[in-house]
Amino acid sequence: MTAPLRLGTRRSQLALTQSQHVADAITAASGRAVELVHITTEGDRSSAAITQLGGTGVFVSALRDALRAGTVDLAVHSYKDLPTAEEPGLVIAAVPPREDPRDALVARDGLTLGELPAGATVGTGAPRRVAQLRALGLGLEVVPIRGNVDTRMGKVTSGELDAVVLARAGLARLGRLDAVTEVLDPLQVLPAPAQGALAVECRSDDDVTRSLLAALDDAGARACVVAERTVLAALEAGCSAPVAAHAEVAEAEDGGDELYLRASVTAIDGSDAVRGSASGPATEAARLGRELAAELIDRGAAALVAASR
Numbered sequence: 001m002t003a004p005l006r007l008g009t010r011r012s013q014l015a016l017t018q019s020q021h022v023a024d025a026i027t028a029a030s031g032r033a034v035e036l037v038h039i040t041t042e043g044d045r046s047s048a049a050i051t052q053l054g055g056t057g058v059f060v061s062a063l064r065d066a067l068r069a070g071t072v073d074l075a076v077h078s079y080k081d082l083p084t085a086e087e088p089g090l091v092i093a094a095v096p097p098r099e100d101p102r103d104a105l106v107a108r109d110g111l112t113l114g115e116l117p118a119g120a121t122v123g124t125g126a127p128r129r130v131a132q133l134r135a136l137g138l139g140l141e142v143v144p145i146r147g148n149v150d151t152r153m154g155k156v157t158s159g160e161l162d163a164v165v166l167a168r169a170g171l172a173r174l175g176r177l178d179a180v181t182e183v184l185d186p187l188q189v190l191p192a193p194a195q196g197a198l199a200v201e202c203r204s205d206d207d208v209t210r211s212l213l214a215a216l217d218d219a220g221a222r223a224c225v226v227a228e229r230t231v232l233a234a235l236e237a238g239c240s241a242p243v244a245a246h247a248e249v250a251e252a253e254d255g256g257d258e259l260y261l262r263a264s265v266t267a268i269d270g271s272d273a274v275r276g277s278a279s280g281p282a283t284e285a286a287r288l289g290r291e292l293a294a295e296l297i298d299r300g301a302a303a304l305v306a307a308s309r
């Protein structure tokens, strides 16, 4: 009998759900059993603000250490939490079909953004969301928060905040879409690069795992993620910069796949923003991302990124 594949995962509810989803997909596609191996990271143990721990990188590096040490065979990441630099010796062997990447509002009394009164408190930790919420000019008071999805939603239930903004994908995976009072229009709040996508990582030299994971790969989702993350990398911005990017793939008249990409950089105080779009063959996703980033830089995006540091 073949030994089960070992999937290294954090213990958070979202990580466990995402990992189990990928484990089930591998078993369904190949018949191969997959066992979850819990890995505790510095980020899970500490209650210090995540920025003081060096960002979400602390979660990622513990999983990558376990992959390189050979104690696990694969790991599942929220793609938007991965640094844009490639990791030597490791490879993203699959990008499974993506969840809806939009942001979602969870507000008291079923309210939408437009229905919240001026001065209403909206909780979010991400600079990208802070900046875009302020740029709407609704007079909302944006409050920094951190913690897992339940903790954040609890601040609305308890009355501490009027609303919070979260990734719709996380709520979908946790079965909490019932709490969403509005899915935010990307024309108003554009998602983070790779939001809603998973990255399934293994060792580059592990041909067996790579070929099992190849069956899970969604070419369209991968092209979108490549385009969005190329914008982020070309702007030399990290996951804490107010940079948004969102791509979609649709079939073109010639039968090929056309990729439609939008990106924005917003001043943290919401007073300024540079937005742009590009489209072209999905096979040229990286080029489209580079060209759009270059256009945004020409129009002043670099200063907005620098000011956010």
Ligand SMILES: NCc1[nH]cc(CCC(=O)O)c1CC(=O)O
Pocket: 056, 078, 079, 080, 081, 165, 166, 167, 169, 170, 194, 195, 196, 197, 198
């Ligand atoms: N940075 C935290 C994080 N990383 C991935 C998700 C949600 C799932 C996803 O975007 O794939 C979240 C929570 C959130 O942004 O609300």
